Amino acid sequence: VQLVESGGGSVQAGGSLRLACAASGYRHNDICMGWFRQASGKEREAVAVRDRDGRISYANSVAGRFTTSKDNVKDVLYLQMNSLKPEDTATYYCAAEPEVTGSPLCSVVPGTVAQSYFGSWGQGTQVTVSS
Secondary structure, X not given: OEEEEEEOEEEEOOOOEEEEEEEEOOOOOOEEEEEEEXXXXXXXXXXXXXXXXXXXXXXXXXXXXXXXXXXXXXXEEEXXXXXXXXXXOXXXXXXXXXXXXXXXXXXXXXXXXXXXXXXXXXXXXEEEEEO
């Protein structure tokens, strides 16, 4: 699976940004995709994960502010980020793994070990939120 991210940038607190992740190289819709982020000096964490059936889970820290959606025609995963906070500053990564049957790892799981489920990663895009 190949992933190409776009979007990101700098915004003031309270503002919005949208990230996009174009995916290719997998059987249509049979894929688990998610967004992760890594702030400076911190471990990478899951932000939002969408399974092949469209079920989505969010990290508690972004629930109600971030929304992920997928355009199945264009094969693009989006992350709409609203009410951004300085603590949202991080490098954001898109990740994907072909999914034929449901896996409990295709969800927001605390820690970094579960992230090894995802075999493909984007190049990362920086999001900076100033106060």
